[in-house]
Amino acid sequence: MQYQRSSTLFKAAQEVIPGGVNSPVRAFKSVGGTPIFVDSAKGAYLFDVDGNRLIDYISSWGPMILGHVYQPVIDALTQRAKKGTSFGMPTALETEIARLTIEMIPNMDKVRFVNSGTEACMSAVRLARGYTDREKIIKFAGCYHGHADAFLIQAGSGAVTFGAPNSPGVTQGTAKDTLLAYYNDLESVRTVFEQYPEEVAAIIIEPVAGNMGCIPPQEGFLEGLRALCDQYGALLIFDEVMTGFRLAPGGAQQRLNIKADIATYGKVIGGGLPVGAFAASNEIMNHLAPEGPVYQAGTLSGNPLAMAAGLAMLTALKEDEEMYTRLDQKTERLHKGMEERISTTSLPYQINRFGSMISLHFTNTPVVDFASAAAGDNELFKAYFHGMLSEGIYLPPSAYESYFLNDALTNEDIDFTLDGFDRVIKSL
Numbered sequence: 001m002q003y004q005r006s007s008t009l010f011k012a013a014q015e016v017i018p019g020g021v022n023s024p025v026r027a028f029k030s031v032g033g034t035p036i037f038v039d040s041a042k043g044a045y046l047f048d049v050d051g052n053r054l055i056d057y058i059s060s061w062g063p064m065i066l067g068h069v070y071q072p073v074i075d076a077l078t079q080r081a082k083k084g085t086s087f088g089m090p091t092a093l094e095t096e097i098a099r100l101t102i103e104m105i106p107n108m109d110k111v112r113f114v115n116s117g118t119e120a121c122m123s124a125v126r127l128a129r130g131y132t133d134r135e136k137i138i139k140f141a142g143c144y145h146g147h148a149d150a151f152l153i154q155a156g157s158g159a160v161t162f163g164a165p166n167s168p169g170v171t172q173g174t175a176k177d178t179l180l181a182y183y184n185d186l187e188s189v190r191t192v193f194e195q196y197p198e199e200v201a202a203i204i205i206e207p208v209a210g211n212m213g214c215i216p217p218q219e220g221f222l223e224g225l226r227a228l229c230d231q232y233g234a235l236l237i238f239d240e241v242m243t244g245f246r247l248a249p250g251g252a253q254q255r256l257n258i259k260a261d262i263a264t265y266g267k268v269i270g271g272g273l274p275v276g277a278f279a280a281s282n283e284i285m286n287h288l289a290p291e292g293p294v295y296q297a298g299t300l301s302g303n304p305l306a307m308a309a310g311l312a313m314l315t316a317l318k319e320d321e322e323m324y325t326r327l328d329q330k331t332e333r334l335h336k337g338m339e340e341r342i343s344t345t346s347l348p349y350q351i352n353r354f355g356s357m358i359s360l361h362f363t364n365t366p367v368v369d370f371a372s373a374a375a376g377d378n379e380l381f382k383a384y385f386h387g388m389l390s391e392g393i394y395l396p397p398s399a400y401e402s403y404f405l406n407d408a409l410t411n412e413d414i415d416f417t418l419d420g421f422d423r424v425i426k427s428l
């Protein structure tokens with residue numbers, strides 16, 4: 001495979017866009033080499049500007065769960081665009097997608113739409129602080145909730161990849177209100193609460209972590225968080241930007257049968273357009289402006305094009321619950337095939353999987369939190385990433401990311417991937 005045109009385009013981009021990208025992880029900094037510029041996509045395939053076809057295991061970092069150019073979404077967008085693209089006024093469409101969202105996710109009464117997962121998580125934290133009249137939040141090392149200041153404290157995803165866990169520009173004033181605990185370590189959370197018994201507004205967590213690679217919650221961990229929040233009067237915020245509408249129609253709350261007080265969404269809910277959302281009970285949501293005192297706003301929040309795409313996506317997911325079983329089965333096929341092949345080598349490895357989220361870590365230590373994820377051999381990962389790319393398989397360009405499978409993947413695609421995987425691991 002050659003990437004001449006990507007390389008030319010990357011040089012041009014770097015002249016006018018910082019790092020040549022609009023989101024750092026796309027720049028391949030942690031795996032080296034030139035980022036791939038995409039020309040188009042269809043189903044499970046990406047077509048880059050050099051004419052290479054790549055099997056897509058990122059699905060735009062989650063949104064394209066039904067594959068690229070999913071016709072009902074395209075049709076909804078095309079139709080809606082003819083009526084105007086933005087008004088800054090309420091539309092019935094927003095009520096329709098809000099009603100469907102509340103129907104699909106358990107335990108929530110109202111939802112507010114915003115434009116990104118970051119905005120959803122940032123707003124959820126402000127709402128929790130306003131509702132509880134407390135200032136501190138607990139987050140987990142390695143979890144990523146977007147790039148709002150309060151979260152860039154040992155963030156996962158891009159920030160960790162860059163090895164700059166505390167981003168410059170985040171003030172000490174902000175950092176002091178974000179307390180750190182460790183994933184799958186309930187004791188570390190209890191210790192924080194004992195230190196600040198009446199100051200914690202909320203815990204925010206990825207119920208299944210996807211920004212340290214995929215890390216499932218261990219038995220009793222989330223239940224323990226629920227109990228600690230109830231004991232200390234803090235809210236439990238599930239950041240379901242990744243897991244929402246991916247692990248089940250009702251996301252991790254449904255799949256894990258745990259009730260959050262506030263849940264945030266992104267990615268899938270927008271069908272590929274910029275949408276974030278956060279949802280909670282009437283009691284909590286009625287604290288939000290214009291109903292209540294907690295301010296939050298957005299010019300393009302509830303944008304009709306984004307709502308049309310999101311509504312078409314959620315409608316398709318609600319009407320085809322079998323999709324979740326198919327997606328889990330495809331991910332299991334990939335997992336088992338990888339396991340069969342890599343277990344015959346002397347490579348250190350762990351494969352973590354939950355639903356259609358999966359990740360490979362080059363370490364012999366179980367990956368259960370950020371520290372164990374960070375212990376993976378990144379040099380091996382880089383060689384693995386580029387080996388798979390040369391086989392026509394596009395994986396997340398970071399060891400701290402989950403793969404995101406989509407329903408357009410066929411068993412033949414999975415088997416093609418496994419053949420490539422076999423050649424690559426034997427070359428490492």
Ligand code: KE4
Pocket residue numbers: 023024025026061116117118119121144145146147157158206210211239240241242266267276401
């Ligand atoms: P956005 O602001 O990127 O829409 O969402 C932030 C966010 C919040 N919560 C979770 C659990 C997330 O995974 C994300 C964003 N995910 C990353 C990929 N791990 C987005 C990719 C990127 O930064 O370009």
